[in-house]
């Protein structure tokens with residue numbers, strides 16, 4: 264059974280979830296963390312809902328086997344495809360998931376026009392449809408899936424010409440429609456905020472939901488009496504189903520700290536060795 268000192272389990276299809284981990288670290292550096300990047304299967308965006316559910320279930324089992332007290336699904340795509348499935352499969356586990364931040368965007372837009380960048384699976388899921396229905400009344404949304412962007416970011420190409428061109432293709436048509444807000448509906452995208460800001464200019468607000476997700480994780484831990492009060496800066500363990508050396512080389516850039524990466528192998532779509 265997990266205790267107050269148990270780690271928070273965080274997962275993503277790859278290194279995108281590090282944008283959420285970074286925010287959790289800022290808010291609760293005393294919490295130990297397990298980070299799982301499913302780089303053997305990245306990107307999730309073009310995959311089927313069923314496959315993403317299987318991967319998410321396998322990773323959740325892995326994180327629970329390692330004593331996680333809370334699971335943060337630091338991936339909009341996995342949240343869209345699998346969050347309600349995971350909550351049904353693991354009724355006694357606390358999950359924090361992600362949804363595109365349409366609500367704060369709709370509350371603050373002046374032009375009534377908002378751009379949303381996310382993966383195909385995120386836009387197809389019922390979660391996005393319900394967010395739009397609940398929060399976007401009277402607001403016009405312009406969506407784009409930014410094909411290839413997740414792979415560019417996984418390669419560490421945060422400012423290359425190819426990455427810029429993907430973002431320009433997504434954002435220029437939105438700018439022509441007079442958007443004043445861009446919602447980052449994929450946890451990989453905050454790593455290219457400098458490039459996005461160069462393209463959209465300073466009059467367009469860019470919303471990264473990671474700080475709000477970290478706050479929600481803190482609230483849940485406090486409510487359950489599971490917030491670790493005892494330590495200084497706690498350790499992070501990193502796991503990847505892809506190449507440990509690649510993840511290791513990207514950590515300082517993406518997280519501002521380095522770490523050892525532990526390799527894991529999938530036995531089947533839902534079982535990790």
Ligand code: DGL
Nearest residue numbers: 276279307308339340450
């Ligand atoms: N980081 C992801 C998200 O938040 C997934 C990207 C992908 O694997 O396609 O949606």
